[in-house]
Amino acid sequence: MADPFIRFEDVHKAFGDKQVLQGITFDIRRGETMVVLGGSGSGKSVLIRHIIGLHRPDRGHVIVDGEDIVDYDEDRLFAVRKKIAMLFQGGALFDSMNVLENLAYGLREHTDLPEETIRARVRDKLALVGLEEIEALMPAELSGGMKKRVALARSIAMDPQCILYDEPTTGLDPVTANTINELIRSMQARLQVTSVVVTHDIESAFFVGDRVAYLYEGRMHFVGTIEEARASREPQLRYFLSGGREGADAAV
Amino acid sequence: MNGVLAVGLGHVGAIASLFGETIREALRRKPEWPVLIDQLHHLGVRSFWIATVTALFTGMVLALQTSYSLAAYGAKFFVGDVVSLSLVRELGPVLTSLMVGGRVGAGITAELGTMKVTEQIDAIRAMAASPVRKLVVPKVLSILVMLPILVILADLVGILGGLIMAVTTLNQDSGFYMQHVVTALSLHDVMSGLGKTFCFALIISLVACYNGLIATGGADGVGRATTQTVVVTSLCVLISDFFLTKFFLYF
Numbered sequence: 001m002a003d004p005f006i007r008f009e010d011v012h013k014a015f016g017d018k019q020v021l022q023g024i025t026f027d028i029r030r031g032e033t034m035v036v037l038g039g040s041g042s043g044k045s046v047l048i049r050h051i052i053g054l055h056r057p058d059r060g061h062v063i064v065d066g067e068d069i070v071d072y073d074e075d076r077l078f079a080v081r082k083k084i085a086m087l088f089q090g091g092a093l094f095d096s097m098n099v100l101e102n103l104a105y106g107l108r109e110h111t112d113l114p115e116e117t118i119r120a121r122v123r124d125k126l127a128l129v130g131l132e133e134i135e136a137l138m139p140a141e142l143s144g145g146m147k148k149r150v151a152l153a154r155s156i157a158m159d160p161q162c163i164l165y166d167e168p169t170t171g172l173d174p175v176t177a178n179t180i181n182e183l184i185r186s187m188q189a190r191l192q193v194t195s196v197v198v199t200h201d202i203e204s205a206f207f208v209g210d211r212v213a214y215l216y217e218g219r220m221h222f223v224g225t226i227e228e229a230r231a232s233r234e235p236q237l238r239y240f241l242s243g244g245r246e247g248a249d250a251a252v
Numbered sequence: 253m254n255g256v257l258a259v260g261l262g263h264v265g266a267i268a269s270l271f272g273e274t275i276r277e278a279l280r281r282k283p284e285w286p287v288l289i290d291q292l293h294h295l296g297v298r299s300f301w302i303a304t305v306t307a308l309f310t311g312m313v314l315a316l317q318t319s320y321s322l323a324a325y326g327a328k329f330f331v332g333d334v335v336s337l338s339l340v341r342e343l344g345p346v347l348t349s350l351m352v353g354g355r356v357g358a359g360i361t362a363e364l365g366t367m368k369v370t371e372q373i374d375a376i377r378a379m380a381a382s383p384v385r386k387l388v389v390p391k392v393l394s395i396l397v398m399l400p401i402l403v404i405l406a407d408l409v410g411i412l413g414g415l416i417m418a419v420t421t422l423n424q425d426s427g428f429y430m431q432h433v434v435t436a437l438s439l440h441d442v443m444s445g446l447g448k449t450f451c452f453a454l455i456i457s458l459v460a461c462y463n464g465l466i467a468t469g470g471a472d473g474v475g476r477a478t479t480q481t482v483v484v485t486s487l488c489v490l491i492s493d494f495f496l497t498k499f500f501l502y503f
Contacts, residue, residue, distance in 0.1 A: 049374075054377060074377070077380075078380040081380035082380045085378070086378045088371045090371060106380070109379065
């Protein structure tokens, strides 16, 4: 068994009266791509936000690279966040800054690199996601797919060990979604990072993932490889994978 | 009722801790000058007209109203005293804070609120930076610096407004008016006016930033947060003004 990079131990989280996570326990191994599948509102975004301390569990432990980060304050979380980058659902590009400033944000914040080096780094990262000569554009001037790619370039700008993808293909047309899926795979191959992809897009999940975890109503119903997921008889997972035609509450 | 009180106190506590964090983050690293200068310009310099026009007309109205009411006592030579004391001690700081507070407070909450609901604030945190240091510190500092400057300008323009009315409609000599202004005002009056202004600046900037940072629920949420900021900052300015006036009268 490969050593886990991220481990969830009995994680509970509620917002007001709404129980979102109800005892999540699972491992994400170093270097693998783990896909967290689940329907809308199943708590999957909340789950990955725990990994970099954007949410804190009400109970349980989140262990990242051997450290339990649950009681860490913002200052101590900085070290964790430098190791792990996150691609947000809407991209979350800073819309008051151009593409260059967006990509240089982390570098300017955490390094004393000269401006030349930063510009070169930005150019390299943009090239990795298949974009060039767009440094001067503002986010409002980019299409949805380009925004996602720029956001992806921004998240790898600091050479993280792990990338979290929150719904990377949601809201994109099938062709662009495919490009993003291929980018996730090529990041994986080139940078050898650990990846966690949260999605409800089954096709994308099976394309990019090494293993799949299925989250339903705040509980993990399945964790295993893609083949195991396809063959699984777990009723909730069957229901989800078949688009509601088979499994748990299938309409008769 | 208890629930409302608890929620209200919760917000007060959270704003106090935002204040603490702002001070900590401001002291931790050198300011980012380009950002700070941009904010000084955006929040301060661009509030110049709203502050001075308000003050000019307030000064003119004050002169008219006091000459009307003082005439009954045969005391309309004191227009300069009344205009300058009311402006410097009270109306300059309060009206400027209300007008500028509405303008910059709404702008700050809308900006930070939009960043919050589009996960840009989370993106700053995810990149191991502090949203308080990157966003709140420059805004609080800028308002703390610029609001007192705007108040001083407003005081001067308001006194000038009073002068215009004194000369044109009350047929007073401008030297006579200015002499009354200068003898009426003491350093204490100016300091109490400016002292209040620093408090108003803190209230406006912290409430506006706080409301932006806790906004939820898309455009609708940002709209509500912005409205909330204008209402809360205006009320807080007016209410705290009473207590601050009492406080400064002890000296």
